[in-house]
Amino acid sequence: DIQMTQSPSSLSASVGDRVTITCQASQDISNYLNWYQQKPGKAPKLLIYDASNLETGVPSRFSGSGSGTDFTFTISSLQPEDIATYYCQQYDNLPPALTFGGGTKVEIK
């Protein structure tokens, strides 16, 4: 099974800061990597798919990059409404399986 290691598990940053989260796969997953935002008490929301594609309607301050085993999620300028937990998620179809990273809780300093 593919394991996803996400770091850090939490971070505190100021409004306007650049925030970076990383996700490492236990084996090569090409670009089969998505990123989600989950606010407290709410369902997750898709932000980035296939490592670097911005989902429709998502602000451009969110971005993703990487391929193979190492991936990065970036908020270019942290806003108060970005307070949430962020998850990476890999997918595979041979055999079919989906795995989430452990999550990164983002707070305002």
Added chain:
Amino acid sequence: QVQLVESGGGVVQPGGSLRLSCAASGFTFSSYGMHWVRQAPGKGLEWVAFIRYDGSNKYYADSVKGRFTISRDNSKNTLYLQMNSLRAEDTAVYYCAKDFLAARLHAFDIWGQGTMVTVSS
């Protein structure tokens, strides 16, 4: 608008059964793969199961294989999760989610609001 609404959660004793439902609206339900994803209290997300757009293939996480069954009724725009032999570790909010694709696992682009399942004596 595009919407998924789960129902059927509740409190059940260990070893018991429960069936969750997810009513879809605002998109062509029969054209997309569908998933169940769960989240234990205070924990991260865990994928549970996937069903192809036509119901012909189903895939499960190892943690629920042999106990849970995913199904769908495209005539009713409804997704189901039959949960048997429930354990305390199955306690979680269960979300249904739509996939980008019809027949392969990819990404969850639409989520329901979730339904809570508590397994306790």
